[in-house]
Structure formats: C-alpha cells, structure tokens
Amino acid sequence: MTSPGKILVTGGAKRIGAALSTALVASGWKVVLHYNQAAEDAEMLSRELLAKGGLVETVQADLANPADLSSLMDQATKTGPLDAVINNASLFSYDDSRTVSAGQIDQHMAVNLTAPALLTRALFDQMPPDRQGAVINMLDAKLFGINPDYFSYTLSKAACHTLTQIAAQAYAPRVRVNGIAPGIVLPSGGQTEAEFRRSHKRNLLGQGAQIKEIVAAMQLLLDTASITGEVIILDGGAHLQPPARDVAFL
Secondary structure (H helix, E strand, C coil), X not given: CCCCCEEEECCCCCHHHHHHHHHHHHCCCEEEEEECCCHHHHHHHHHHHXXXXXXXXXXXXXXXXXXXXXXXXXXXXXXXXXXXEEECCCCCCCXXXXXXXXXXXXXXXXXXXXXXXXXXXXXXXXXXXXXXXXXXXXXXXXXXXXCCCCHHHHHHHHHHHHHHHHHHHHCCCCEEEEEEEECCCCCXXXXXXXXXXXXXXXXXXXXXXXXXXXXXXXXXXXXXXXXXXXXXXXXXXXXXXXXXXXXXHC
C-alpha cells in the first residue's frame, strides 16, 4: 500500500484531473497540482481545497518543454519527496492517417509519453529507501478497441501503455506502475451534450464510465501493494465491440 503522502497530479486543475486532485486531498494526500495554461482553474481549485483544510501546492510547467519538465520535479520535491505521480495531463488534438505529420507526432509524444516516462524515472530516483512509490498513467480505452481517428494521440497513448508495462518491470519493487483506461467520460472533441449522451451508452452495459469510478480505480491502485503493470479499463465493455470511428464521431 502506498499510504497517503505527497502526490503529483499532472493536469490536475480541470476535468478528470480536478476530480482526482479533490479526492486525493479528501483522502489525506498532500497534492502537488500541476497545470500548464489553466492558471485560473488551478488557483480556484487550490483555494477551494485549502479552505477545506487540504494540503495543496500548485506548479506550472509545459510538459512539452524539457526545461520545464526538469523544473517541475524540482519544484514538486522542494518541500519533501513525492510518494506517487499521476500522469493525467494529455495532449488530444485531431489528425488522421492522411493529415498526420511529424510535428503532430512529436507534440503528442512529448506530452503523452516522454513526460510520463521522465516523471516516473524522477519519482524512482528520489524515493526514500523505506517507501514504496506508485505511478498511475491515464490511458484510453480505445487502445483496446482500436480505430485510426486521433492518429498521433492514439500512437502516443499506445506508447504510454507500453511504458506502463516496462516501467513496472524496471522500477520494481520500489515503484509500482499501473494505468487507468477510461472510455468516454465527458464530452469530447466538440460533441454536443446530446451526442455525448448517445455515445456514452454505446457499449455492452448501456452505460459509460463515471468520474467517480475513475476515482475509485485510482484509489484501488494506490492502496493495493500487490498490483503493478496492470491497466483498468472503464468503458462499459465498449472495447469488446469496437466501432470503426472514434466515439466522438458516432
């Protein structure tokens, strides 16, 4: 078990990241809340959590910038070592097999693969010898029911899935590395609310994942000392009947 200590949540100020940060503070974790451009959201969430007695720090960094990435870990550990990292921040920009470019691939890989890889290594390097750390990589259920939409994004998330497995091997037993792969949870890719509700139900169970279920999966992976190298898929079974297009277009 990785007991509540200090945890870095990348992209922790908005959407799913904000829900994870809020739940972690409520569970007794000291949260280092990372943001890039969402300064106002980070400030508002930080004030809200501090007002409830939570322990929160905020830190800005562009995860595609190597200098910022190095500085992020320095700032996050300034007041003591980290016990865990949630690699939640993600670049999600549309391209397909005909529009994919070197620039798109590089940008997605920088945020969705390189940053998680280097933050995982940095966590391992600073772990006290008497502690076991944990990393959770936020993946995507589409990796298990593949389609070619969001071409560069999908490549980068597939690479992060592989990172989850090899990092679990490389950093054991000091750091456990796992993943959560949600299906559609919030409106995505410019969907209307009606389109989101339809796509959210397009799965075997007739209901998609809820944010509270992602929070529960996160808590399970943090609390269970015998789990490493695993990915929890939360998509109502949609990956077992994959569509030809991304759910954003259905």
